[in-house]
Amino acid sequence: MAVDRGTLLFFIVMFIFLSLPSGNEEPRSDIERETLATFQSQASQASRMLNSSEYYSGYGNITGYQLSYDDYLSHKSAADWPIHKYSKEHPWIEDQKYSILPNEVTDIVKQFWGNDKVEMNDGRAYMLNISGTAHGEFIPAESHVHPVNQKIPKYLKKYYKERTTNDDMGLDESNSDKDTKKTESGLSKVGNITTPGLISVGITAFQYNFNEPKFHVTNTSDHVNDAVVARIDLNLKDYSEINDYTIEMDAVYYQSTGALVATSNSAKFYGSYGLSHLTMNEGNFATAKKLMTQYNNMRDGKSLSLDDMNGAILKAFDQCEMITFMQFNKTGFTHDELRYIDAELKHPSGKPLPDTLPKLSVKEFLIYSPNCGIILTNKPNSSFSGERVEVWYKQIRHLLTGLLVLVSIQLYLTFNQVNAARTPGQLSVISSKTLYFFGFEDSLLAIISLLLSTIATDLYLLLACVATIAFISCGVFEMRFLVSVLTTQANERGTTWWEIMRGSRQESSPATTPTSVEEPAEGPLLPLANTPTQQQQQQQSQDQTPEQQMQTEPNTAWQETSYSNSIFASGFTLSIVAMFLIFSSFDWRRKYRIIFEYISLIFINSYWVPQFLRNTLKNRRNSFSWQYIIGSSIVRVVPIYYFALYKENPLRHRYDPYLCVVVTSWVLIQLGLLLLQNRLGARFWINEKWLPQAYDYHRVLSLKELEEGGISSDLLASFKQKTSSSSSSSTTTTETNNDRRAEEFVDCECTCPICMTDVTIPILVKDKDLSEAKKKNLHQHSGAAQKEYMITPCQHIFHADCLESWMKYKLQCPVCRTSLPPI
Numbered sequence: 001m002a003v004d005r006g007t008l009l010f011f012i013v014m015f016i017f018l019s020l021p022s023g024n025e026e027p028r029s030d031i032e033r034e035t036l037a038t039f040q041s042q043a044s045q046a047s048r049m050l051n052s053s054e055y056y057s058g059y060g061n062i063t064g065y066q067l068s069y070d071d072y073l074s075h076k077s078a079a080d081w082p083i084h085k086y087s088k089e090h091p092w093i094e095d096q097k098y099s100i101l102p103n104e105v106t107d108i109v110k111q112f113w114g115n116d117k118v119e120m121n122d123g124r125a126y127m128l129n130i131s132g133t134a135h136g137e138f139i140p141a142e143s144h145v146h147p148v149n150q151k152i153p154k155y156l157k158k159y160y161k162e163r164t165t166n167d168d169m170g171l172d173e174s175n176s177d178k179d180t181k182k183t184e185s186g187l188s189k190v191g192n193i194t195t196p197g198l199i200s201v202g203i204t205a206f207q208y209n210f211n212e213p214k215f216h217v218t219n220t221s222d223h224v225n226d227a228v229v230a231r232i233d234l235n236l237k238d239y240s241e242i243n244d245y246t247i248e249m250d251a252v253y254y255q256s257t258g259a260l261v262a263t264s265n266s267a268k269f270y271g272s273y274g275l276s277h278l279t280m281n282e283g284n285f286a287t288a289k290k291l292m293t294q295y296n297n298m299r300d301g302k303s304l305s306l307d308d309m310n311g312a313i314l315k316a317f318d319q320c321e322m323i324t325f326m327q328f329n330k331t332g333f334t335h336d337e338l339r340y341i342d343a344e345l346k347h348p349s350g351k352p353l354p355d356t357l358p359k360l361s362v363k364e365f366l367i368y369s370p371n372c373g374i375i376l377t378n379k380p381n382s383s384f385s386g387e388r389v390e391v392w393y394k395q396i397r398h399l400l401t402g403l404l405v406l407v408s409i410q411l412y413l414t415f416n417q418v419n420a421a422r423t424p425g426q427l428s429v430i431s432s433k434t435l436y437f438f439g440f441e442d443s444l445l446a447i448i449s450l451l452l453s454t455i456a457t458d459l460y461l462l463l464a465c466v467a468t469i470a471f472i473s474c475g476v477f478e479m480r481f482l483v484s485v486l487t488t489q490a491n492e493r494g495t496t497w498w499e500i501m502r503g504s505r506q507e508s509s510p511a512t513t514p515t516s517v518e519e520p521a522e523g524p525l526l527p528l529a530n531t532p533t534q535q536q537q538q539q540q541s542q543d544q545t546p547e548q549q550m551q552t553e554p555n556t557a558w559q560e561t562s563y564s565n566s567i568f569a570s571g572f573t574l575s576i577v578a579m580f581l582i583f584s585s586f587d588w589r590r591k592y593r594i595i596f597e598y599i600s601l602i603f604i605n606s607y608w609v610p611q612f613l614r615n616t617l618k619n620r621r622n623s624f625s626w627q628y629i630i631g632s633s634i635v636r637v638v639p640i641y642y643f644a645l646y647k648e649n650p651l652r653h654r655y656d657p658y659l660c661v662v663v664t665s666w667v668l669i670q671l672g673l674l675l676l677q678n679r680l681g682a683r684f685w686i687n688e689k690w691l692p693q694a695y696d697y698h699r700v701l702s703l704k705e706l707e708e709g710g711i712s713s714d715l716l717a718s719f720k721q722k723t724s725s726s727s728s729s730s731t732t733t734t735e736t737n738n739d740r741r742a743e744e745f746v747d748c749e750c751t752c753p754i755c756m757t758d759v760t761i762p763i764l765v766k767d768k769d770l771s772e773a774k775k776k777n778l779h780q781h782s783g784a785a786q787k788e789y790m791i792t793p794c795q796h797i798f799h800a801d802c803l804e805s806w807m808k809y810k811l812q813c814p815v816c817r818t819s820l821p822p823i
Contacts, residue, residue, distance in 0.1 A: 027306050035159045039267075039309045040302050042153070046273040047296050053289065055282040056091030058084070058098060064150055064269030064321070065277075069096040069370075072148035094280060101278070101323070102145045105368045105375065109325045110280060112364045114259035116330075124330040126258030127358060129342045130230065131205045132392065134360040135652070136384025138236070138367070138376045139196045147373030152268040152316045160313050190245045191320035192372045196379065197238035201326075201386075203360070205230040205253065206295075215294040222294070226256045227287045229295045234262075234322065234367075236376070241590035247322050250275065250295070252288045258328035258363075261288070266315035269370075271323070272296060278323060320372035326365040331358040345390035361385040387650075393458055395650040400462040403639070407445070407466055410635045411473045414438075417628040418481045424811045427488040429620040433610030435482040439474045439567075441604060441636065443575045446470035451579070474571075483563045488811070490559060594656075601663050605636065608670035615674070615682040622678060629674065633667050695821050697790040698800075702764035753815050754802040759789050761797060794818040 027033040042063060049060035059065035066081040076083060086092045096103045118125050152160075209215045210223040217223065230251040237244040250272040251262030261278050263271025273296060276288035331338065338358070344351050362384040367376040378384055387395070421427055446467045453463035585596050611623055643653040644660050676684060746765060749758045790803045796815045798806075803814075811820045 031159065031162065032306060035155060036304075036306055036309055038155055039312075040304050043270075043304055044302070046270045047293070050273045050276070050289065050296065051293050053276070055277070055285045056086055056088055058086050058092035059100075059274045059277050062270050062273045063153065063267075064271065065100060065274040067100075067148075068098050069100055069102050069148065072150075072370075073146060078151065092277075099277075100148075100274075100370060101368065104143055104145055105366065106280075108141075108366055108375075108377075112327050113261075113325045113366075114254060114257040114280065114284065114327070117257045118330070119256070120335050123334065124332060125335045125338055126255055126328055126330055127360065128255050128335070128338045129205060129346075129388065130203050130253055130260070130328070130360060131390075132360045132386055132388040133200065133202045134362055134384055134386035135198070135200050136362065137196065137379040137382040138199045138365075139379045140194050141366075141375040141377045143375045145368075145373050145375060148370045150268050150321065150371045152313070156267050156309075156313055156316070160317070188318075189320045189372060190315075190318055191236060191247050191322060191369060192374065193236050193238060193243050193245065193376075194374060195238050195243075197236060197243075199376075199384070200235040201362075202233040202235070203230050203251075204232075204389075209291060209294055214298050216297065217294060222290055224287055224290055227252055227254045227291060229253075229291050230260070230262075232262050232324070234324065239590075241588075241593075244587065244589070247319065249322060249324060250292075251324070252276075252279070252291055254284065254287070258330065259284075260324075260326040260328070262322075262324040262326075264315075264319065264322045265312070266319060266321060267309070267312040268316040269321045271321065320369040320374070323368045323370070324365065325367075327363045329361040329363045333358060345388065357388070357391055359385050359387060392650055396459060397462060399642075399650060400459065400466060402642075404462065404466050404469065406635050406638060407442075407469045407473065410442070410632060411469055411477070413628050413631045413635070414473055414477045414481070417625060418477055420625055421481075423808045424488045425808050427485050428811060429614060429618045429623045430485050431610040431614035431623070432482060432485050432489065434607050434614075434624075435478060435485060437604065437607035437610075438632065439478045439482060439571060440574060440578075442470045442474035442478065443571050444578055446474060447575050448579055448582075479564065479567055482567060483560050486563045487559050598659065598662065601640065601659070602666055605663055605667055606670070607636075608633075608667075608674060612670065612673045612677065615677050616686065619682045621682055629671065633671060637664060637667060695793060697792070697803075698787060699791060700764055701761060701791065704764075706763070750797055752799045752802055753796065754798055754806060757799075759797060759799050761789050761791075792818070792820055 027036055046062045049062055053060050061081055066078040067076055067083070071083055084092075084098055086098075092098050094101070094106055096106070099106070101109075151157075206212050206215075206229045208223075208225055208228060210217050210225075230253050232249040232251050234247045234249055235245070236247075247264050249262040249264050251260050252275065253260045261275060263269075263275050263278065265271045272292055275292055276285050279285050279288050333341065333354075340351075341353060341357065344353055345357075362378070365378050365384070368374075421430060449463045449467035449470065453460045453467060456463065585593055588596065608629070615621065615623055640663055641660055643649050643651065644656045647655050746763050748761045748763050750761065751757070752759045788800055790798050790800045792798070792803070792813050794813050794816050796813055798814075806814055807820060812818065813820055
């Protein structure tokens, strides 16, 4: 069985996707296995140190915590640990002599962090479930802190150099050392931002440790009911979004004080293992120790993979380590009310909820980077808040429901338009490029919705519905509609726009005979009349080019299959490319993203431009129904209004009324042009002098044309003389016609091949020396008679009503099946 190119391309793309590596790389050499074993051993050792640690004994031998801030400034080495010895008599204290935090940072944190504790049911409580996303602004704080030189363990540094040298065969050793020093110095590191900008915090909180399935809590004494573990995605970027950094962190959130402390992790800073000593007092330490021990035991050192190790090494070289302190605002609810709201949001049962749900609201924060030496704080008089994840999902569901309604309306409009435009005459004037625009938009929406439905499982049903209806719209109705249009317009292939505007592919005079088309095996569609003579057929054959002689009538079924395959292949490929381009644009800087958005939306909403040009070429006022034109335009503009004008949209699109004005103006201009074509004519905007003369179905035949063989000689035998100046008539011959005046003409009757009744045609007796003015005057005198008959380019004659009715369904001559220009 033959496989077309479109299907083959689809299978190639799917094979590439299925052949992508899983990402779980296994050690392939002894060096990798030894390095991984040492890395796992260090993680297990850090976990044991955390489990046995006491507040008075300090951090312990945990990577990144062996030296205090002063020790780093004194250029001491972690290999000399323990530098300080602690006991109950000489305990560890939160001071830069013993802590990794400078006193400048500690003093600021103690002023705002965890100072206002709220007991159970003591009025306004802090948020219990902080899973969600908050957005705000930050500024760099003026400080005197210095960056500390946190060094990656030697065995990992050696492994990194060897792997980098092997991967980059031409990498020079000196260049490798320079790159390492550059990254270790803090230059070009992720998170090294020193200008004001935007901060975004995505929080995923675990349940209480005794309810969390991933935590193994056996003793009741280890239960913690006022604090939870959380994972944080910290995003920092400047206002122009030239620098955009995201850092993953582990955190502990104290529900009774609304305080959160978080640290990053890398191969040179095991932040989560020493986090408990960053909590400012022994009570917080005990809680954090229990939670972080259970959290770190969840990912046992032996379960660390080669990918985990490689990722930790890259972070150690490329990332600023971060320690974050956040103080949340109180809500307007008690603990019991918050638990009720949390339960209903997580497991909806229809119980009433307050009109205004509590938001994530950060009162104050401080971010400190030891190795980059920066301190970031919240911008004064700015908001740092966001929605709970359940509330965000609810907003997304409302958004998808609205999108589902719009897609359903578009499907309804497309269905009505397909049913309204079925005849070849209607399909010939519709622009295939306009349908390409609509199909591309719907297929892009369908593919994106289908992809997101596999990722966002909570939104699967709505996304699947949107994808299904969009697929039905573009893959069934719009594709079949487009195939019908392309099949109908197949006779225009190879035709220039000048010839289409003229209405015929021939530049010869009316007497020129068109190319005949071979009849089907079963014979003509209707009885033949005015058939060309053998001499005329020979002349036609001589006038044809070799390409025209070899051209045969295309198979309609084969054409439809070919068009379907090509549309599917090109449409699927373009949609995939556009989808990746759109997703990648999210990471572009703000300026480029805005430019891309404006250009893309203006281009994708230019769907009526091709139809305007098509109307001009075909000289037709109407194409699509106005219901479809206006309805489709509104459906495709509404989402732009929502995202650009609604500041609280869940996707955080910027407020941009200018975008709405630009896109709306452009669409209205297109609609205005279509309306002017409908009222003033399709070619109202073109000077008539520039236009070629369109084919005239009501032209006047002359006796000279008949004698030269333009029309079958059988027609001459039925002539009956009738002059415009006298009512007398007589049987005429060719000799008597030569004596008549130039303004005289005779009537000729022939059989209409459609209705098989007589049709009367006025024939000019003599037009050899007729001036254009006299000919035009005669044309007007015979105008009434001309409207009763039509002459095709292939010189067949019909009643006007008969041929017009026929051409509504088929733009081919009923006699010889030659393609006909639309009226």
